Amino acid sequence: MARDRNRTDKPGKGVTRRGFLGTVGAGAVAAVTGLPRPGEAVPEITEPKGMVETALSINGRMHRLLVEPRWTLLFVLREQMGITGTKIGCARGECGACTVLMDGSPRYACMTLALEAQGHEITTVEGLMDGEELGDVQQAFVEEDAFQCGYCTAGQVVAAQGLLAANPSPTVDEIRAGMAGNLCRCGAYVHIFRAVERAAKGRGKGGGR
Amino acid sequence: MLPKFTYSRPGSLVQVANLAARPGTRVHAGGTDLLGCLRDGVFGAESLVSLSGLSDLRGVTPTSGGGLRIGALTTIAEIAANDAISDRYPALAQAAASVASPQLRNQGTIGGNLCQKPRCWYYRGDFHCLRKGGDTCYAFDGENQYHCILGGDGCYIVHPSDTAPALAALGARVTAVSAGGRRTIAVEKLHVPPSTDPQRETALEPGEILTEVILPPPPSGLRSSYRKIRERASWDFAVVGVALALVFDGHTVTTANIFLSGAAPVPWRARQAEEVLNGSNLDGATVERAAHAAVADAEPLAHNAYKVPLFAGLIKEQLTTLGGGT
Known part of the structure; x- marks a missing residue:
């Protein structure tokens, strides 16, 4: 499938999800080595009209692509790159379904311009995989049955990952406060909090990554 | 999808100020409020000028006078977690910790928090209200359970910031830089009441960039706190909130500074x-x-009289807490 980077309609029309995903890594974006570190100088962009060239570091790979200044990181991840683990919920910074890590800290991708993500390390739920295995937080969500419909789960898992990076052994209250930016319409909160607790305990035993 | 705009990220403050002075330009700090307003059509923008290329505007550093300088791009999360702020200016640390959600605290900046737009649902919604250049406040005779009980004058918003009342109580100032120079403004004077101009929130002129917050050295005997009450235990804006900064000499309060959130269109000095x-x-x-x-x-x-006893109770609680042990 030839990818048109300028398209703004939904991806995957007439294409199976797996087939669509399969094309992305090879064609749409180029992987290069030598990631810029956070805080490193980023190129100045002056008064662009239309599309702008940018480089985003996503899940440890650098991707060069053209974006419109108004495109959010969420839009670019899903609609331009086909990295669809990050979900669209409210699209107004309230529900947390689009949570990604930026330099290890949870952010709402729906409220982040793609151009503002330049020079930072972006991690999506796909980036939490340990090779072909689930990462420890993902695994803890499975073991605690911490979802029903699953739509909010990617955001919950990424938020939990960020919480545990900042606070490896949170109290129950700290877990509740740390997960406050993620809504679950199914109301699986009790299980979600248990999953975060389980992941924290697992890391305490040296089981985490 | 956001409306179209051009974007620039200059590496110098002078360039930012020059660009920001152009009509139709908005300044992007953390972006959490800006993108929401653009998406909802509260206002438009032909261009955005981003501050994120200005690394000098990040971080918390001591001032030569014994206070603290907080760069305008310092995130709310960084302020909530800063030991010097927690130790010496607890009201600010508590206010920062109570802002929005973890994600928004990681993204939102102190400069943006001070300059944010009101959350009034008529202002944010499809109403051409007084604040947006119309001639009516729809809240006055409408759904006004979250609106102001003090300082309303044609417009009845409440100022949404938690950090502003804390900073005002602590006697903080901000620096505003423009192509023409710089000036300092007391946080207490930063916000514009509707009686002065119902269509602006801050005293900043077009092209003026809020670059830093300066906290004075804490006087000996200072105790401070911020607490807000919201409709739910997780994140929300303040229904009522109070920032206290009391200077004690033994058991006696020598100077009391009290600013309320959720009360008025500006952080309200009681x-x-x-x-x-x-x-x-x-x-x-x-x-x-x-x-x-x-x-x-x-x-x-009509619908917000409940705030009066709620404020009285909250202030009583917080004064009692701060006075404990005197």
Whole structure:
């Protein structure tokens, strides 16, 4: 499938999800080595009209692509790159379904311009995989049955990952406060909090990554 | 999808200020409020000028005078977690910790928090209200359970910031830089009441960039706190909130600074309560009088009279907490 980077309609029309995903890594974006570190100088962009060239570091790979200044990181991840683990919920910074890590800290991708993500390390739920295995937080969500419909789960898992990076052994209250930016319409909160607790305990035993 | 705009990220403050002075340009700091306003069509923007290329505007550093300088791009999360702020200016740390959600605290900046737009649902919604250049406040006769009980004058918003009342109580100032130079503004004077101009929130002129917050050295005997009450236990804006900065000499309050959130279109200085407290001991009767003095002039709308006793109770609680052990 030839990818048109300028398209703004939904991806995957007439294409199976797996087939669509399969094309992305090879064609749409180029992987290069030598990631810029956070805080490193980023190129100045002056008064662009239309599309702008940018480089985003996503899940440890650098991707060069053209974006419109108004495109959010969420839009670019899903609609331009086909990295669809990050979900669209409210699209107004309230529900947390689009949570990604930026330099290890949870952010709402729906409220982040793609151009503002330049020079930072972006991690999506796909980036939490340990090779072909689930990462420890993902695994803890499975073991605690911490979802029903699953739509909010990617955001919950990424938020939990960020919480545990900042606070490896949170109290129950700290877990509740740390997960406050993620809504679950199914109301699986009790299980979600248990999953975060389980992941924290697992890391305490040296089981985490 | 956001409306189209051009974007620039200059590496120098002068360039930012020059670009920001152009009509149709908006300044992007953390972006959490800006993108929401653009998406909802509260206002438009032909171009955005981003501050994120200005690394000098990040971080918390001591000033030569014994205070703290907080760069305008310092995130709310960084402020909430900063030891020097927690130790010396707890009201600010508590206010920062109570802002929005973890994700928004990681993204939102102190400069943006001070300059944010009101959350009034008529202002944010499809109403051409007074604040947006119309001739009516739809909240006045409408759904006004979250609107102001003090300081309303044609427009009845509440100022949404938690950090602004804390900074005002602590006597903080901000620096505003433009192509023409720089000036400092007390946080207390930064916000514009509707009686002065219902269509602006801050005293910043077009092209003026808020670059830093300067906290004065804490006076000996300072105790400060911020607490807000919201409709739910997880994140939300303040229904009512109070920032206290009291200077004690032994058991006596020598100087009281009290600013309310959720009360008025600007962070509201509770002068009558301060007058009750200045020179007094925080005994039960004084606390009671101060709490009621804070809302003595309240003029509730049809659906927000509940805020009056809620403020009185909150102020009483916080004064009692701060006075503990004196």
